[in-house]
Amino acid sequence: MTLAGRYPSPTSIRAEKRRRKRELPQNVELPTMPADLSAEAKRVWRALVPKLAAAGVPLRKVDAASIASYCVTIAHVEEIESLAAAETSIQQKLKLLRFAKALRKDASQQSDRFGGSPTSRLRLGVQNVRPPNPDNPWRNI
Secondary structure, eight states: OOOOOOOOHHHHHHHHHHHHHOOSSSOOOOOOOOTTTHHHHHHHHHHHHHHHHHHTTTOGGGGHHHHHHHHHHHHHHHHHHHHHHHHOHHHHHHHHHHHHHHHHHHHHHHTTTTOHHHHHHHHTTTOOOOOTTTOOTTTTO
């Protein structure tokens, strides 16, 4: 029986491809916050960008628009969820929560563009920069 398509790569080669590290410049400036963001979106930006930089995500100035879009979306989600909490009508509350759910899905897709999820960081080649936990009982195994 013949295989369709290319022959699969050996496991050792596939593992080596995943282990490759990209050399990233160390003196790269972080993106600057756009001035036209709302106060809630600015709060999300101030919380997000330092965490991404600490996680080793290679942020550049050109990433500012996609990060700003994510921050605006999260700010809208939080606003809609607070409106839903104050709503007394069950139907209106459900409509608002459905809309917030759709916005959270959009925010999740947006965060994948700049390394906001573990799988997107893996795809970007970001290495785990957390120091090993000395209290971990599994580290010696």
